[in-house]
Amino acid sequence: MQVKGIYVLWTALSLALGVEVQGEVIRGLPCIKRLNQLFCRTPGNSYPSDKIERFIEDNKALMRRMYGSFFDNIQEIFEPQQQQRRFLSRPGRSVREDEAFADEIPEIHKDYHPDDPRGQSFFNLIRRKRQSFPGDANSNSDRVDSCESKVEIVTPYWANNSAGKIRAIVNTNEFSQAIHQEVCAKQSTKRCGGDCGCEQKYKWHRLLAYDPDNDCSGIFMDWFLFPSCCSCRCNPL
Numbered sequence: 001m002q003v004k005g006i007y008v009l010w011t012a013l014s015l016a017l018g019v020e021v022q023g024e025v026i027r028g029l030p031c032i033k034r035l036n037q038l039f040c041r042t043p044g045n046s047y048p049s050d051k052i053e054r055f056i057e058d059n060k061a062l063m064r065r066m067y068g069s070f071f072d073n074i075q076e077i078f079e080p081q082q083q084q085r086r087f088l089s090r091p092g093r094s095v096r097e098d099e100a101f102a103d104e105i106p107e108i109h110k111d112y113h114p115d116d117p118r119g120q121s122f123f124n125l126i127r128r129k130r131q132s133f134p135g136d137a138n139s140n141s142d143r144v145d146s147c148e149s150k151v152e153i154v155t156p157y158w159a160n161n162s163a164g165k166i167r168a169i170v171n172t173n174e175f176s177q178a179i180h181q182e183v184c185a186k187q188s189t190k191r192c193g194g195d196c197g198c199e200q201k202y203k204w205h206r207l208l209a210y211d212p213d214n215d216c217s218g219i220f221m222d223w224f225l226f227p228s229c230c231s232c233r234c235n236p237l
Contacts, residue, residue, distance in 0.1 A: 040158035048212045147198035148185040149230035153178050162223040170208040177207050184230035192232035203228035
């Protein structure tokens with residue numbers, strides 16, 4: 001009788017846990033939490049598209065200024081001595097940029113991308129139309145990389161910010177943001193083996209984001225980490 005009671009209790013507990021897990025999936029819990037990923041490629045059921053579009057609709061001039069000026073003048077924005085204190089207003093509230101925009105650059109960025117520690121979004125390269133290449137870029141076209149990698153352009157909908165908080169990345173038909181990334185395909189190759197190995201590098205990107213748990217924050221700029229390139233690194237001699 002006691003064994004039967006324990007079995008019934010265990011069955012009930014299993015069903016309850018199953019419903020809870022399924023509930024998280026049904027609610028569209030971001031893949032960052034479910035699958036332990038840096039970002040999500042799909043919006044899922046919980047992406048606050050209506051709230052984001054409503055904020056954009058109520059603040060069209062502000063959004064165009066944030067979106068356009070940020071990508072067109074990214075170098076000026078990143079200058080530490082030119083950090084500005086601006087107020088972003090919407091009906092009934094005001095938000096300070098230094099609080100809502102998370103202007104502090106994570107200190108570990110230098111470990112990920114020494115060539116460009118500040119990072120920049122892929123759309124910056126498109127909008128500025130000033131991407132340049134070395135004069136001998138085509139002369140080494142027969143060369144190959146030591147590590148195999150996959151290069152792609154991704155549109156993130158969810159990502160962890162520099163503070164480890166999950167944020168919704170603003171991606172709508174009118175305001176889209178994409179990231180150019182290179183991901184290691186293998187840990188080692190014929191050219192990069194033995195004491196060497198293929199190592200994934202990361203870079204910080206500053207993107208427009210939305211906090212699904214705090215509607216009062218509106219849309220703000222935040223820092224997010226994405227794969228940047230694959231490098232062959234060797235043990236010191």
